Amino acid sequence: MSTRLKTAGRFTDGGKQLSFDFNGKQLKGVEGDTLASALLANDQMMVGRSFKYHRPRGIVASGGEEPNALFNMGYTNTFEPNQRATTTELFDGAKIGSQNHWPTLEFDVGALNTYLSRFLPAGFYYKMFMYPQAFWKHVYEPFIRKSAG
Numbered sequence: 719m720s721t722r723l724k725t726a727g728r729f730t731d732g733g734k735q736l737s738f739d740f741n742g743k744q745l746k747g748v749e750g751d752t753l754a755s756a757l758l759a760n761d762q763m764m765v766g767r768s769f770k771y772h773r774p775r776g777i778v779a780s781g782g783e784e785p786n787a788l789f790n791m792g793y794t795n796t797f798e799p800n801q802r803a804t805t806t807e808l809f810d811g812a813k814i815g816s817q818n819h820w821p822t823l824e825f826d827v828g829a830l831n832t833y834l835s836r837f838l839p840a841g842f843y844y845k846m847f848m849y850p851q852a853f854w855k856h857v858y859e860p861f862i863r864k865s866a867g
Contacts, residue, residue, distance in 0.1 A: 733748065733749060734748065734749040735747075735748060736748065736749060736751070736756075736808055736809065736810040736812075737810060737811070738756065738808060738809075738810070738811065738812040738813070738814060739811075739812065739813045739814065740757065740760075740762065740814050740815075740816075741814075741815055741816055741822070741823055745757070745760040745762070746760065747759065747760075747808045749808075750807070751807070751808040752803065752804055752805065752806060752807055752808060753787070753789060753801070753803035753804075753806050753807075753808055753812075753814060754777050754780070754784070754787055754803040754804045755808075756808045757777070757787075757803065758777060763776045763777075764776055764823060764824070765777055765786060765787050765789075765803065765816055765823075766786055766787065766788065766789075766816045766817055766818055766819070766823070767816075767817075767818040767819045767823070767826055767828065767829070768818065769818055770831065770838070771828075771829070771831045771832045771835060771838075772818060772819065772826050772828035772829045772831055772832070773829070773832065775787075777803065777804070779804065780804055781804055781805070782802060782804065782805050784802060784803065784804040787802065787803035787804060788800045788801065788802060788803070788817055789801050789803055789806075789814045789815060789816060789817065790814070790815040790816075790817060791806070791812065791813065791814055791815075792813055793813055799817075800817075801814075828865065847862070
C-alpha cells in the first residue's frame with residue numbers, strides 16, 4: 719500500500735488537493751505532483767502494457783528516461799498522446815488514459831500474445847505480412863494499427 723509522507727516534499731506543499739481522471743477512475747493528488755507521483759500515491763502500480771506481448775508495466779524511474787509511463791491526455795479536441803508521466807505536472811481535472819491495452823488496463827486481451835510468444839520471434843512481422851500484397855491495405859495494416867494502441 720502506498721501512502722503520502724506527512725511532511726511536504728521539495729516540489730509539493732501538501733496543500734491544494736487536485737482531482738484527476740485515470741482510465742475512468744477519479745483519483746486525487748496534490749499541487750506540484752507529477753502524474754507518476756500522483757498515480758503511485760493512489761496505489762496505481764500498473765500504468766501500461768508492453769507493446770508486443772502486452773505484459774504489465776509500472777513506473778521504474780523518476781526522470782524523462784522512464785520507458786513505461788506514457789499516457790494519453792485529454793479527449794477529442796484536446797487529445798495529446800505520449801505524455802511522459804514523470805515530467806508532466808498534474809493539474810486539476812486532468813483526463814489521463816494509459817496506452818497499449820484493450821478493453822481495460824487490468825484485463826487486456828492482447829496479453830494472450832504471451833502464450834503465442836514462441837510463434838512471434840523478434841522481427842516476425844517483417845516477413846509475415848508481405849504476401850499477398852492486396853491484403854496489406856485492407857487486412858494487415860488496420861489490424862497492426864489497432865493492436866499497436
